[in-house]
Amino acid sequence: MNKQNNILTNFKVLRVVIVVLMLSLISTHVFAISISGKISDSDGLPLYGTTVMIRSAKEYINGTATDEDGFFSLSIDSSNTQPFWLYISTIGYQSDSLLIVPDKTTYNFVLSPIVVEVGMVSVVSNFNHEVDMNRMNKDKVDTYAARSFVPTNPISAIRQPQLIREGSNHSSKLRITGTSPKYFINSVDIGYNPNHYGIFSVIPSSVVQSLDFFPDGTSAQYGLPSILEFNTIENYTPHFDGELNISLLESTASFSIGKKNFFALGSLRKSVLDKVLNVLDVESDRATIPPTNFQDIFLSTGYRLSPTQSFVIDQYHARDYLAVNTGTTRNNSAGTNTYQHTNEHYIGARYSGMFKHFLLNVSLSTRFGLEQYLAYPADMTRPSGVDLDLYARFQTYSSSVDLTTQLLQSEITVGFETQYTAKRDIELSQTNWNFLPPDANSDNPYIFQDVLNSQYGNFTTTNSYNDGSGYFSINHRRGAFEIESGLRTEWFSALNNPMLLLHRNRITWRISDEKKMSLFIGTFAENPIRSILSPYQVIIQSHPEYLDPIHTRLLLVSYNQGPLKLKVFSKKIQNLPLSTPVITSSVDPRTTTSTSGVEKIEMRSASSVEFYGVDIAYSISDIIHDVDFYGFYGYSYAEKSAEYAITGLTTAPYEFNAPHKFLADITWRTSQSITLGAEMSLRSGYSYTPTYDYEQYSIASQSIATSLDYASSLENSSRFPVNMSLNFHAEFDLGHSTIYMNVANITNSSNPMINTSNGFIYDAGILPSFGYRLKF
Numbered sequence: 001m002n003k004q005n006n007i008l009t010n011f012k013v014l015r016v017v018i019v020v021l022m023l024s025l026i027s028t029h030v031f032a033i034s035i036s037g038k039i040s041d042s043d044g045l046p047l048y049g050t051t052v053m054i055r056s057a058k059e060y061i062n063g064t065a066t067d068e069d070g071f072f073s074l075s076i077d078s079s080n081t082q083p084f085w086l087y088i089s090t091i092g093y094q095s096d097s098l099l100i101v102p103d104k105t106t107y108n109f110v111l112s113p114i115v116v117e118v119g120m121v122s123v124v125s126n127f128n129h130e131v132d133m134n135r136m137n138k139d140k141v142d143t144y145a146a147r148s149f150v151p152t153n154p155i156s157a158i159r160q161p162q163l164i165r166e167g168s169n170h171s172s173k174l175r176i177t178g179t180s181p182k183y184f185i186n187s188v189d190i191g192y193n194p195n196h197y198g199i200f201s202v203i204p205s206s207v208v209q210s211l212d213f214f215p216d217g218t219s220a221q222y223g224l225p226s227i228l229e230f231n232t233i234e235n236y237t238p239h240f241d242g243e244l245n246i247s248l249l250e251s252t253a254s255f256s257i258g259k260k261n262f263f264a265l266g267s268l269r270k271s272v273l274d275k276v277l278n279v280l281d282v283e284s285d286r287a288t289i290p291p292t293n294f295q296d297i298f299l300s301t302g303y304r305l306s307p308t309q310s311f312v313i314d315q316y317h318a319r320d321y322l323a324v325n326t327g328t329t330r331n332n333s334a335g336t337n338t339y340q341h342t343n344e345h346y347i348g349a350r351y352s353g354m355f356k357h358f359l360l361n362v363s364l365s366t367r368f369g370l371e372q373y374l375a376y377p378a379d380m381t382r383p384s385g386v387d388l389d390l391y392a393r394f395q396t397y398s399s400s401v402d403l404t405t406q407l408l409q410s411e412i413t414v415g416f417e418t419q420y421t422a423k424r425d426i427e428l429s430q431t432n433w434n435f436l437p438p439d440a441n442s443d444n445p446y447i448f449q450d451v452l453n454s455q456y457g458n459f460t461t462t463n464s465y466n467d468g469s470g471y472f473s474i475n476h477r478r479g480a481f482e483i484e485s486g487l488r489t490e491w492f493s494a495l496n497n498p499m500l501l502l503h504r505n506r507i508t509w510r511i512s513d514e515k516k517m518s519l520f521i522g523t524f525a526e527n528p529i530r531s532i533l534s535p536y537q538v539i540i541q542s543h544p545e546y547l548d549p550i551h552t553r554l555l556l557v558s559y560n561q562g563p564l565k566l567k568v569f570s571k572k573i574q575n576l577p578l579s580t581p582v583i584t585s586s587v588d589p590r591t592t593t594s595t596s597g598v599e600k601i602e603m604r605s606a607s608s609v610e611f612y613g614v615d616i617a618y619s620i621s622d623i624i625h626d627v628d629f630y631g632f633y634g635y636s637y638a639e640k641s642a643e644y645a646i647t648g649l650t651t652a653p654y655e656f657n658a659p660h661k662f663l664a665d666i667t668w669r670t671s672q673s674i675t676l677g678a679e680m681s682l683r684s685g686y687s688y689t690p691t692y693d694y695e696q697y698s699i700a701s702q703s704i705a706t707s708l709d710y711a712s713s714l715e716n717s718s719r720f721p722v723n724m725s726l727n728f729h730a731e732f733d734l735g736h737s738t739i740y741m742n743v744a745n746i747t748n749s750s751n752p753m754i755n756t757s758n759g760f761i762y763d764a765g766i767l768p769s770f771g772y773r774l775k776f
Helices: 002-031 138-146 273-280 449-456 536-541 692-702 703-716
Strands: 032-041 051-054 061-067 071-077 085-090 098-100 107-109 122-126 129-137 163-165 172-177 182-183 190-191 208-214 228-234 237-249 248-258 261-270 295-305 309-326 336-354 358-378 387-407 410-430 458-478 481-492 499-509 515-526 549-559 564-588 593-626 625-643 648-653 660-669 674-683 723-733 737-746 765-775
Touching: 051 071, 061 071, 098 107, 129 138, 129 295, 138 208, 138 723, 138 737, 138 765, 190 336, 190 358, 190 387, 237 336, 261 273, 410 536, 410 674, 449 458, 449 536, 449 593, 458 536, 564 625, 564 703, 593 703, 648 703
Parallel strands: 032 107, 182 228
Antiparallel strands: 032 071, 051 061, 051 085, 085 098, 122 129, 129 208, 163 172, 182 190, 208 228, 237 248, 237 765, 248 261, 261 295, 295 309, 309 336, 336 358, 358 387, 387 410, 410 458, 458 481, 481 499, 499 515, 515 549, 549 564, 564 593, 593 625, 625 648, 625 660, 660 674, 674 723, 723 737, 737 765
């Protein structure tokens, strides 16, 4: 009887389950609305892989990506009475959005390509959030890089008023009002200045999809006010493309291959100029020719796990060798023999996933390599001759996680980052080296050079440390106003006062479609430990616990009206490392006479730099028929302060201070296949410290205070003459191939590069260059 009751009970339960399932199926059929459509470009071609999202006011409902023919299909529950929006976005095209209308199930979109003038501010959509940055798409990167002296260097395409290139006009080592930008590959931090000799980026333009440049303040997601990011090509459509780029300086071969859920991208680049000179048996001190001897490899592979999730591995492997005699440096007719070798490897893995309520990005990466620099005088009898053998190895591991979600009209981002330096080894043997990098604007020996010779004549150290950060950012839009606020905390384990709390605030008022005003106030922090060839890194890395994090405060007001952009700013950088003598005193018991001397040299966070400036930029297309114009003027004032315990506060012009900067660029499209142009740049001369013989520093043994006053009075006390360059460029489009050429004329050779002791001298004379690019 019990068995029959159990069977009856189970049958009733089963009947209830079947009814519930049937009602569920009926309900789904009745209340599910299918939304479909096609995404194409302005030429009618389908856009594969375009992200399509459905969002209500509170959450993301559904998402997908278009297929090979540009079609998409989604469904939503019609029982929900909230309004829904369709959001359409893909790289290289303007994003679009549309309110879903009842009873309408088909939505077709035509997306327009993003057109951005170099150096100007564009609008980039990220969950419909507008941010100010300079973005160059692939066409712009290729075009403007080819017009420069280094045709595959994407960084050479960047121009903006407060940008200063360290040393050469052709350098890729950038300073933005005193701050070296951080570099990223696809949102992963790769450090400072990823270049060969400062003019060849390790990432060639042929693999770059777009270049994002934040010169004027960043959100809490980034640690510094200036950011440059390489976004490499990710193409999941079935294809096989290639590019060959040959110029007088280097040759680059690249490829891109893809399937529905997979892509691979790579490049191989090798310097050419050094080979040409060897074949032609040309003898040169390379005073007007950039020395080259390098090669690099880039490879990126990705897999699409689903329409809204992807996994990508990026890597580059770069190395260079340089040996040259510098026989033309001012006040050093004997010259200096130099040798430089670097070897760097980067591997990064990143995951991106779009879920119902948030976007998740996760990355893991490692960088490792070595740096070696040797310098010795051609005339070994000179007492001030540099004798240096520096070798360093490093290995770092980085990770990051960030979440972005939408809450009503606000976008919220939360993230964490860590960077662990597992090992940094330094081996040093030196005499009369002033611990400045190879491209420093003075080859003076240090004022207390004898102490440095004694303290660091032979020096080795091994360090490991961990840096970390966490950040929270919220962006809210209300009417014509957009407000962004964020907090960021930084942790530097090797430094004194290792933790800082920083803030970012930006308010933007969109007066009209053509007018916009923005106010930015933010603070930033960074670790002074960098590449071993950065200023005074040997002393910094010997005792980093003496130093505080470098602290930067930025205040900026900008106004945009169509092609005209105006900015006024104030920036102060504090806690910069300062080489400081440690004083010892002793008393002779027989005479009770006290004496003092310099025991050692340490680095202390006792220096700062203040910047004030204004810049104006103007860009217009078709100013007359088929003629484009871009120009800017920038003014800045920069002063460096140093505070010593025995002399107090001293001030001097900052070494990268060039108050007036002007550029005008005109491009004329004479036909569909021929483009001609000219660029003129003018800048006031940089401040520099005059070169003196080593014997003139003997005063340091007589009076420490007098010696510091003497050195301070000389620091950056002179200024180079006005530097002007006139560049001409031409481009001939042959369909699948392009011929490009340019001539750079540097009208005077008085600049910081000419006065260095290492001979990286390539900023003088007439420099012609031409190349050929073939796409297949």
